Amino acid sequence: MGAALALAERTRGSTAPNPNVGCVIVRDGRVVGRGWTQPGGRPHAEAMALAAAGPRTRGATAYVTLEPCAHVSARGPACADLLVAAHVARVVVAIGDPDPRTDGSGIARLRAAGITVDTGVRAGEAAHGMAGFLTRQRLGRPFVTLKLATSLDGRIALPDGSSRWITGPEARAHTHLERSRHEAILVGRGTWQADAPRLDVRLAGLEARSPQRVILSSHPHPSALRASSLSRWEREGAPQARKGEGESDVLWIDSPHAIAALPADHLFVEGGAATAAAFLRADLVDRLLLYRAPIVIGAGTSAIGDLGIADLGTAHGRWRLHDARQLGTDRLEVYERTPCLPA
Amino acid sequence: MGAALALAERTRGSTAPNPNVGCVIVRDGRVVGRGWTQPGGRPHAEAMALAAAGPRTRGATAYVTLEPCAHVSARGPACADLLVAAHVARVVVAIGDPDPRTDGSGIARLRAAGITVDTGVRAGEAAHGMAGFLTRQRLGRPFVTLKLATSLDGRIALPDGSSRWITGPEARAHTHLERSRHEAILVGRGTWQADAPRLDVRLAGLEARSPQRVILSSHPHPSALRASSLSRWEREGAPQARKGEGESDVLWIDSPHAIAALPADHLFVEGGAATAAAFLRADLVDRLLLYRAPIVIGAGTSAIGDLGIADLGTAHGRWRLHDARQLGTDRLEVYERTPCLPA
Numbered sequence: 104m105g106a107a108l109a110l111a112e113r114t115r116g117s118t119a120p121n122p123n124v125g126c127v128i129v130r131d132g133r134v135v136g137r138g139w140t141q142p143g144g145r146p147h148a149e150a151m152a153l154a155a156a157g158p159r160t161r162g163a164t165a166y167v168t169l170e171p172c173a174h175v176s177a178r179g180p181a182c183a184d185l186l187v188a189a190h191v192a193r194v195v196v197a198i199g200d201p202d203p204r205t206d207g208s209g210i211a212r213l214r215a216a217g218i219t220v221d222t223g224v225r226a227g228e229a230a231h232g233m234a235g236f237l238t239r240q241r242l243g244r245p246f247v248t249l250k251l252a253t254s255l256d257g258r259i260a261l262p263d264g265s266s267r268w269i270t271g272p273e274a275r276a277h278t279h280l281e282r283s284r285h286e287a288i289l290v291g292r293g294t295w296q297a298d299a300p301r302l303d304v305r306l307a308g309l310e311a312r313s314p315q316r317v318i319l320s321s322h323p324h325p326s327a328l329r330a331s332s333l334s335r336w337e338r339e340g341a342p343q344a345r346k347g348e349g350e351s352d353v354l355w356i357d358s359p360h361a362i363a364a365l366p367a368d369h370l371f372v373e374g375g376a377a378t379a380a381a382f383l384r385a386d387l388v389d390r391l392l393l394y395r396a397p398i399v400i401g402a403g404t405s406a407i408g409d410l411g412i413a414d415l416g417t418a419h420g421r422w423r424l425h426d427a428r429q430l431g432t433d434r435l436e437v438y439e440r441t442p443c444l445p446a
Numbered sequence: 447m448g449a450a451l452a453l454a455e456r457t458r459g460s461t462a463p464n465p466n467v468g469c470v471i472v473r474d475g476r477v478v479g480r481g482w483t484q485p486g487g488r489p490h491a492e493a494m495a496l497a498a499a500g501p502r503t504r505g506a507t508a509y510v511t512l513e514p515c516a517h518v519s520a521r522g523p524a525c526a527d528l529l530v531a532a533h534v535a536r537v538v539v540a541i542g543d544p545d546p547r548t549d550g551s552g553i554a555r556l557r558a559a560g561i562t563v564d565t566g567v568r569a570g571e572a573a574h575g576m577a578g579f580l581t582r583q584r585l586g587r588p589f590v591t592l593k594l595a596t597s598l599d600g601r602i603a604l605p606d607g608s609s610r611w612i613t614g615p616e617a618r619a620h621t622h623l624e625r626s627r628h629e630a631i632l633v634g635r636g637t638w639q640a641d642a643p644r645l646d647v648r649l650a651g652l653e654a655r656s657p658q659r660v661i662l663s664s665h666p667h668p669s670a671l672r673a674s675s676l677s678r679w680e681r682e683g684a685p686q687a688r689k690g691e692g693e694s695d696v697l698w699i700d701s702p703h704a705i706a707a708l709p710a711d712h713l714f715v716e717g718g719a720a721t722a723a724a725f726l727r728a729d730l731v732d733r734l735l736l737y738r739a740p741i742v743i744g745a746g747t748s749a750i751g752d753l754g755i756a757d758l759g760t761a762h763g764r765w766r767l768h769d770a771r772q773l774g775t776d777r778l779e780v781y782e783r784t785p786c787l788p789a
Contacts, residue, residue, distance in 0.1 A: 256750045257600015398761040401753030407599045410744030418741040
């Protein structure tokens with residue numbers, strides 16, 4: 104299951120509206136097939152792993168991070184049916200699929216065919232890795248990561264607005280890696296107009312994983328797409344126009360709540376301070392990526408605008424340190440909301 | 447030497463103007479005496495360890511974190527003479543004593559008496575542990591620690607000034623422990639008047655280690671002591687009035703540079719933002735203690751005022767992470783200036 108979880112990470116942020124699933128097939132103690140949800144959401148992980156294993160699936164064990172789907176789609180058959188047809192002996196599942204078209208029926212179909220099914224194996228890690236999909240399923244919006252790059256004293260720019268660079272090349276490269284794990288990236292109009300950020304992925308081999316660019320503005324660009332004009336996004340629907348390079352491919356939204364309509368299960372919010380505050384005020388931040396350089400700036404731009412907190416007590420208990428690492432001279436801390444995923 | 451270094455830590459911040467030294471005496475593989483500089487600076491570590499060892503010093507090895515002193519004082523004999531008289535066979539020294547009254551002559555006197563002397567053992571750690579004494583010797587001022595307690599976004603208070611509490615009880619207790627390791631503690635007049643902080647040590651058994659309180663103000667309290675009226679502080683001089691409880695025991699200074707005249711080798715600066723900025727602008731901060739609570743505040747008071755930094759490039763390369771630890775839900779990071787000690 105550990106290997107399947109690692110495979111699932113490969114396409115996190117590029118499989119929406121499908122979950123990023125990993126699958127490993129083992130027979131006689133040897134791995135005979137590996138699969139992970141492909142960019143765009145198809146093929147599914149099980150289909151890829153079964154195809155790789157070929158005739159060696161008979162009597163094998165399949166480890167899969169999410170309950171195999173039970174529904175036939177125009178884009179492919181149900182994975183539960185594929186596993187039955189492949190004559191696997193056992194399927195080990197991390198978590199169930201909350202999608203109402205599956206939601207237990209995938210496991211039931213496997214068991215009805217005489218396949219042994221174990222569930223709940225490394226469920227916490229699987230839920231964490233598929234937080235985007237699960238947040239969309241449960242809350243109808245993407246999983247939102249807010250990224251901040253600050254000095255030790257919480258500044259994101261000098262008084263004159265200059266911010267190049269606070270963090271070093273390792274931290275900036277890591278930011279690009281994180282961008283590649285999100286279907287959409289968002290900045291406020293002020294940042295968009297002042298810094299003209301490209302918001303793309305500039306890492307060799309990952310250029311095609313640049314996310315859809317989104318601008319938050321209470322006065323959106325009149326010639327651009329409006330979130331309110333996007334039809335409610337349906338699972339298994341074709342991804343909408345994205346990955347474009349031109350200005351015309353930028354989406355404008357007028358409220359943090361409009362992110363529900365974005366064709367994305369993972370949204371990366373890069374600032375500035377007013378935008379960060381708008382998402383925090385709306386309680387729409389699930390994860391905080393805090394890149395901190397070992398510098399002191401003093402007067403300058405603060406990372407986060409007014410949140411309207413009137414009592415320090417209410418600020419406590421909302422964030423939990425999930426991970427921390429050194430990136431060159433900088434420090435990355437990852438905080439997650441408590442609880443990270445809604446029950 | 448490790449044991450001697452640990453003993454030396456016991457009275458860091460309460461031996462000025464003397465260094466905080468540790469000494470361990472070993473004979474036949476057994477520790478026969480341990481000593482550390484006592485509060486106020488006397489007895490010295492070697493005198494205490496030799497007294498504890500009694501007749502067992504003959505042929506023993508003494509481990510001492512600083513070169514034994516070579517000068518007789520009204521308050522006690524020279525430690526080099528004590529070691530010779532005790533007939534130790536060998537002395538292991540971490541670092542030399544830069545005090546011009548010793549500065550190599552302690553080691554020379556030992557060698558002249560036929561004692562084997564090894565030097566430079568764990569010298570870096572010893573210099574780190576005696577940074578207060580060494581800073582006073584080399585720069586004529588105390589070693590300065592700036593303490594900040596902030597939210598993740600670098601705030602030290604809400605817009606209305608309330609700051610109780612940002613950090614939790616473990617972090618606040620640690621701050622009191624740090625206070626006990628400093629002869630003097632300083633806040634700005636604004637903090638002094640707004641918060642009326644006690645600035646004492648409220649840890650069981652360490653109450654007597656409360657530091658001398660000092661207020662920085664460009665308009666000092668007219669009835670209080672002025673730093674400019676303090677005579678230049680001499681090594682081995684009697685500690686000046688301190689540890690007092692009343693308002694009259696508070697020292698007022700009118701500039702960060704006036705700290706040179708304080709009867710302290712370790713100064714703990716607790717804020718607020720203008721005071722932190724004044725010390726940073728004057729390049730008088732050697733160590734940064736950053737307590738960070740996992741909360742986001744948004745609009746509020748920033749930790750550090752204007753530093754006049756016009757170019758981000760100049761902000762880099764000044765601080766190095768020395769230590770980090772978890773204190774309850776909060777995180778403590780210790781940064782040191784690079785280089786930490788002047789050459």
